[in-house]
Amino acid sequence: MNTKIRAKAFLQENLVLVIIVVLAAATALMEPKFLTMANLGNLLNQFGPLSFVALGMTIAIIGGYIDLSVAGIVSLSAVFTISMIDVLGQTGALLAGLLAGALMGLLNALVVVSCGALTQAKALFMTYALSAVYSAAALLYTDGATQHMSHLNSSVTLLRGIGSGRLGFIPVSFLLFFALMAGLHFFLNRTQTGREIQLTGANITATDMAGIPVKRRVAIVYILSGVLSAFGAIVLFSRTTTASPLMGANYETNAILAVVVGGTSLSGGRGSVIRTMLGVMLVTLLSNCLNLLGVSTYIQSVCKGIILIIAIWIDRRRTK
Amino acid sequence: MMTGNPSSEFILSVRKVNKSFPGVKALDDVSLQIRRGVVHGIVGENGAGKSTLMKILSGVYTKDSGSIEFDGKAVETTTPMESLRMGLSIIYQEFSLVNSMTVGENIFLGRFKEAGGMKGTHQKAKELLERIGSSISTRALVSELSTSEKQMVEIAKALSFQSKLIIMDEPSSSLTEEELASLGEIIRQLRGQGISIIYISHKLDEIFEYCDYVTIMRDGHVIDTRPAGELNRRDMVSMMVGRTIENEYPERPHCVGGPLMEVKHLNTRKLTDISFTLNKGEILGFVGLVGAGRTEIVRAIYGADKAKQKEIWIDGESVAITCPQDGKKHGMAFVPEDRKQQGLVLPFSVEANISMADLPKVKTGSFLSRGKERQMAQRQMEELLIKTPSAKTPVVELSGGNQQKCIIGRWLETNPRILILDEPTRGIDVGAKYEIYMLMKKTVEAGGSIILISSELPEVLNMSNRVLTIADGRITGEFDPEKTSAQEIMNMAIG
Numbered sequence: 001m002n003t004k005i006r007a008k009a010f011l012q013e014n015l016v017l018v019i020i021v022v023l024a025a026a027t028a029l030m031e032p033k034f035l036t037m038a039n040l041g042n043l044l045n046q047f048g049p050l051s052f053v054a055l056g057m058t059i060a061i062i063g064g065y066i067d068l069s070v071a072g073i074v075s076l077s078a079v080f081t082i083s084m085i086d087v088l089g090q091t092g093a094l095l096a097g098l099l100a101g102a103l104m105g106l107l108n109a110l111v112v113v114s115c116g117a118l119t120q121a122k123a124l125f126m127t128y129a130l131s132a133v134y135s136a137a138a139l140l141y142t143d144g145a146t147q148h149m150s151h152l153n154s155s156v157t158l159l160r161g162i163g164s165g166r167l168g169f170i171p172v173s174f175l176l177f178f179a180l181m182a183g184l185h186f187f188l189n190r191t192q193t194g195r196e197i198q199l200t201g202a203n204i205t206a207t208d209m210a211g212i213p214v215k216r217r218v219a220i221v222y223i224l225s226g227v228l229s230a231f232g233a234i235v236l237f238s239r240t241t242t243a244s245p246l247m248g249a250n251y252e253t254n255a256i257l258a259v260v261v262g263g264t265s266l267s268g269g270r271g272s273v274i275r276t277m278l279g280v281m282l283v284t285l286l287s288n289c290l291n292l293l294g295v296s297t298y299i300q301s302v303c304k305g306i307i308l309i310i311a312i313w314i315d316r317r318r319t320k
Numbered sequence: 321m322m323t324g325n326p327s328s329e330f331i332l333s334v335r336k337v338n339k340s341f342p343g344v345k346a347l348d349d350v351s352l353q354i355r356r357g358v359v360h361g362i363v364g365e366n367g368a369g370k371s372t373l374m375k376i377l378s379g380v381y382t383k384d385s386g387s388i389e390f391d392g393k394a395v396e397t398t399t400p401m402e403s404l405r406m407g408l409s410i411i412y413q414e415f416s417l418v419n420s421m422t423v424g425e426n427i428f429l430g431r432f433k434e435a436g437g438m439k440g441t442h443q444k445a446k447e448l449l450e451r452i453g454s455s456i457s458t459r460a461l462v463s464e465l466s467t468s469e470k471q472m473v474e475i476a477k478a479l480s481f482q483s484k485l486i487i488m489d490e491p492s493s494s495l496t497e498e499e500l501a502s503l504g505e506i507i508r509q510l511r512g513q514g515i516s517i518i519y520i521s522h523k524l525d526e527i528f529e530y531c532d533y534v535t536i537m538r539d540g541h542v543i544d545t546r547p548a549g550e551l552n553r554r555d556m557v558s559m560m561v562g563r564t565i566e567n568e569y570p571e572r573p574h575c576v577g578g579p580l581m582e583v584k585h586l587n588t589r590k591l592t593d594i595s596f597t598l599n600k601g602e603i604l605g606f607v608g609l610v611g612a613g614r615t616e617i618v619r620a621i622y623g624a625d626k627a628k629q630k631e632i633w634i635d636g637e638s639v640a641i642t643c644p645q646d647g648k649k650h651g652m653a654f655v656p657e658d659r660k661q662q663g664l665v666l667p668f669s670v671e672a673n674i675s676m677a678d679l680p681k682v683k684t685g686s687f688l689s690r691g692k693e694r695q696m697a698q699r700q701m702e703e704l705l706i707k708t709p710s711a712k713t714p715v716v717e718l719s720g721g722n723q724q725k726c727i728i729g730r731w732l733e734t735n736p737r738i739l740i741l742d743e744p745t746r747g748i749d750v751g752a753k754y755e756i757y758m759l760m761k762k763t764v765e766a767g768g769s770i771i772l773i774s775s776e777l778p779e780v781l782n783m784s785n786r787v788l789t790i791a792d793g794r795i796t797g798e799f800d801p802e803k804t805s806a807q808e809i810m811n812m813a814i815g
Contacts, residue, residue, distance in 0.1 A: 190687045192679045199676055203665045209624060209656055210677045210730065211648030269667055 015314070016263060016278045020285060027289050041169035046284045049074075049236035050254055051177045051277070055184060056228030057255040058276040062188065063221035064201030064268030066120050069108055069127040070229040070255055072134025074248030077101045077230035079138050082147045082243040090158045097230050104134060105226020109219035118204055120268065131252070138245035149241040163238025173235050177277075180228070184273045197221060202269025257304055258283050260311045267315075283307075328392050331356045331485050331516045332377075332408075337386030339372055346372040348540040350386070354485065354533075357514045359507060361521065361531035361548065364560055365749035368537040370520055374487055378410045379403045391484055409478030410487040417462045417470055423449075424458035427477045448476040452506045467610065468499035475506060486510065487518040490747060492526055496609040496775070497810065504530060522749060523776070524553055536560055561751045568754065569782040572802075573761045575601035576785050580769050581738060583621060584631040590616050591627075591793045598738065603760060603770045605784030605801070607777065607813045613793040614773045615657055618740045622647040622654045634737075648677065653731030657742040657773075659720070663727045666716040670708050671697035673715045674730045681733065700729030705755060721752030728759060739763055742773045757783060777806055789813040 011018060028034045053070050060067040081097030088096055108130055117123050149159070165172040188194035199207040200217045208214045232251070237243040262279025264271025283304070290300050332354040339347040347369050354360045364370050375381045377388070379398035388395045390406060398406070417426045424445035428435040435441040445458040454472045462470060471491060478486045492500050507517060507530050519531055527534060528548060535545040536559045543559045557568075577600035586594035590613050598604050606614040619625040621632060623641040632639050639650050647654065656662035664673055674697045675682050682692040697711040704725040708718055715726055724744060731739065741760070745753045760770055760783060774780045780787060781801040789797040789812040797812035 192683065192688060195672070195676075195679060195688060199665050199668065199672070202667055203661075205662050206665050207676070209644055209654055209662050211645045212676065213643075213645055269665070 016261065016275070016282055020278065020282050023282070023285050023289055027285070027292060031292055037169045041166065041171065043284065043288065044174040045164075045171040046288070047171075047174050047177055047280055048239065049232040050251065050258065050283075051174075051280045052180070052228045052232035052235060053251050054255040054258040054276050054280055055177070055181060055273055056225035056232075057252075058259050058262075058264055058271060058273050059184065059188075059197070059228075060221050060225045061256075061259055061264055061266060062201050062269065062271045063197045063218060064120060064204055065112065065117075065123040065218065065221060066256070066266075067105075067108065067127050067222060067225040067229075068124055068252045069104065069131040069134060070225065071248040071251045072131035072138070073101055073104045073226055073229040074233040074236070074251050075245050076104070076134045076138040076141070076248075078233035078237045078243040078247055079142050079147050079245050081230070081234055082149060082237055083141075085149065085159075094158065094234060097234050098227050101226040101228075101230025101233075102223050103226070104130075104230075105223040106219065108226065109222035112222070113215045113218055120266070135246070135248070138248075142245045144245060146242050146244040147237075149237070149243075159234070159238040163235055163241075173239075176235075180231075181273045181277055184224075188273070193217070193220065198269050253308075254283070254304075257308045257311075260315060261307060263311075263315075265315050266312065328389075329355055330389075331391055333387075333389040334373070334377075335387045335389075337373070337376065337388065338384045339376060339381065340384055346540050347376075347383075350537075350540070350542050352535055352542060352545065354516050354518060356484075356516055357511055358532040359511055359517045359519055359530050361519045361527040361534040362537060363521070363524070363527055363534060363556065364537035365751060368560070368749075369540040370537055371489070372540075373537075374410060374489060374518075374520070377403065377408060377487065404481045404483075407482055407484040408487070409481060409483040409485070410489065411471065411474045411478065411491060412489050417473060419463040420461065422459050422461055423456055423465070423473050426462055426473055427458075427480050429477075431480075444480070445476065448479050449473075451479065452476060452509060453502075466499075468495050468503065471495070471503065472506070475510075483515060485516045485518065487520070489520045490522065491519070492521060492523060497777075498609075498814075500526070522747065524556060527556075528553070538562055557750055560749070568750070569779075570754070570757050570761050572783065572785070573601075573603065573764050574785070575765055577601045580634065582631075582633040584633070585629055586617065586620055586627055586631075587629040588616060588620050588625060588627045591620065594793075594795055596788060596795060596798075598769050598771065599785075600769055601764045601767060602786065603764055603772055603784045605780035605787040606771065606773045606790055607780055607787055607809055608790035609813065610775060612790045612813070614790050615742055616793070617790070618654070618742060618771055618773065622652055622740060624654070648734065651735075651737035652740060653677070653734055653736035653738070654740045655724070655727050655731060655742060655744055657746070659723055659727065659746075664715050664723055667714055669712050670701070670706070670715050670718070670726055671711040673726045674700050674733065677730045678733045696733060700726075700732065703732075704729050704759065719752075721748040721756075724748055724756065725752070728756070732759075732763070736768060738769050738771065740771045740773075743775065744772070745774070745776070745779060777810065781806055781809070 033039055053074065057067060057070065077097050077100045080100050081093050084093035084096045108127055111130060112123050112126050115126065117126060161172055162176065163173065167175060188198060196212050197217050197220065199212065200214045204214055233248065236247060258279035259276050260266060261282055262275035264275055287300060290303065330353045334350060334352040337347055337350045350369065350373060362370050372381065376383050379400045379402060382397055390408060418429065424442040427445045427448060428441045432438065432441055435444050442458045449456055449458065449472065452472060452475055456465065456469050456472060462473065491503060495503060510517060521527055531548045533545060534548045534551055536543040536556060538560060579597050580600045581598040584595045594617055608614045616625065620627045620630060623643045623646045632641055634650055641647050641650060660666060671693050675693045679688065682689055682696055684692065694711055700706065701708065701711065706722050706725045706729065708722060715723055744756055764770055772780060772784060784801050787799045787801050787809060788795050789809060791813055799809050
């Protein structure tokens, strides 16, 4: 009986991992090519832009809030950064893009905090409104036209490296993601600020009463989400070499999907960036698998929606 | 006698009921009989099994074994709604009313049809409220009611189900003296109408005042059931804790020194010109009705609420405090009234809850050290006798008293000079209360000062060196509790 309980606990804790293994094994049986180095590299490559946005979303959700503005931030920072390449060079543009992301995050935080939004629901609507603002700004900035990375003469460049470079069979973007994830995991669990973000997420009133500067913690949460979204945008346009002012659409839903499927609780305070990596893995693996089975993209969207609902349902049961 | 099987003098018979949770035997062969038309008190420390038993009766939990007979009929399994319809109502500490609906709608929630539409709902609700002598408008929104009015609505709701047994779980925990008196009146009326009442309370005075019979529980067992008249306070307490407690309060500390903090002209929306001095080594008690502004004063001092005007001098120097961080920086510590909402981060571990006010102390270099955090938690767990399976246990799993000790331990780690305690013993059992009083004594003897807010008058009067009465946002008097009668102080507090 004891082993039964333990097995159940293990399954509850590591449900995503188990599903990933099952899914991978099933795919490997159906398609032997799945296990080749090249394909595994491709799979990691598909982690891509979404994984960075999802990291930011994880921090926002652990901090007790949510950031629906990531779609707008991805669009605006992509078109802004690509237009800066000619002006500032690639490194300068990269930094300017990240700075733009940080500023948008700061603006989010200012709006959310100054309106006294203490709940996730209020932040949800505010960041949704801000997302519309950023998206509109991207359209205004470009007149609605898609931007191109035009002046890339050399084949080995910083942005191209970030977007599609590889070390062996491992994509550079995945290595960057992994390093950032490890850094954020350490930040959340071993630094004072990280711990305070988690406490704020779990109970902002009690954390405030314990003399912790909660407003500044909320600001850090949104700034991190903004910077990581901008980074995701840079990876995205470096890969496709174009940036459209609408390219961020649906990133918020997919990021939340990855975070919640990974097992970070929507009620704040509990979760981890490592879980989010598993969530992203599951989402990419699933779309791989469905592609392999020839399932239409519409049905794939339906599947994603169902998975999100199931994940939230499991989360609610767990918190009860 | 109202209805039911007249052959039995008992409305409720519980025989040999057992209930286990993983790792805990919550109820062990519990037997209990409640007569018709009596007020039956149940006392016991937190974790004695009172709540578990009540939850089994109301259908929230299922019993493992044993039998329950209600109104002459055996009850096997039940749901909360079924038990209501059977005639058994529970009024919990946390009310289960819908704030955004009217009083009448709340009383007949989900039964508008039976009540005869909205018109019938309000009319019947009015009759029920009148039956318990209440004049609350049935069209008032519940969110506009005071705590005691909400309680009346709950009682009216129970009556609307023709309840034969009403269980009241800590009904007085947030009532003022006056409201308590009217609750007592209602209880007597209900008893007069043949309704039985199970009255659960930590406040022994109330038990003696209202109850005909008392059952004492400890560690999942029923220790004894006796007519209240046969028991005295001391016996009851020793049966509850399983040992003899000599005194409910430790000897009052006497180590008051010179002035430490002066508050001058504190004005907020609710407070008018609050000025007072807190001395070194002093326990300063605030007495007043709920809503008089006691909590508002300390919240404004600590920086949790905005003030229109305020001057705070500590050690003769003016200090600016605009947020809780400032308060903490100037040596204040705040144990809030609402433990679960404002004090604890419930899903987090005991150690995380203890370390959170002084995280720099558990760092090695720039990073948090698990070892140091564990040490800090162990230190407080030993010092304050916090009962927890481990430092890693989520604080939500601890009993109320131990949760409160975690918050106090958190603040003791910051070595506060001014410890603000807002209702520190609410809902805490006798043993843990005494430990918290000892802790207060130790704190002032070590040179700290305490502001104590409590609705339990004996507690303030027995622990404080000086008492301020507060009414309607003003300080109305200053007393030496050793020289003044409780009556005199209460008169000033009522304003």
